[in-house]
Amino acid sequence: MKPRHRKILEILASGQEVSVNSLAAETGVSGMTIRRDLA
Numbered sequence: 001m002k003p004r005h006r007k008i009l010e011i012l013a014s015g016q017e018v019s020v021n022s023l024a025a026e027t028g029v030s031g032m033t034i035r036r037d038l039a
Helices: 003-013 020-027 031-038
Strands: none
Touching: 003 020, 003 031, 020 031
């Protein structure tokens, strides 16, 4: 698992509402990359 994926899982596991844009900013990738990761 890539470090980016681990970071996304940590953020989602917190239970807080999060946007694609905030995940993108937090991980340093585009919104489209986040969408692909979540698909």
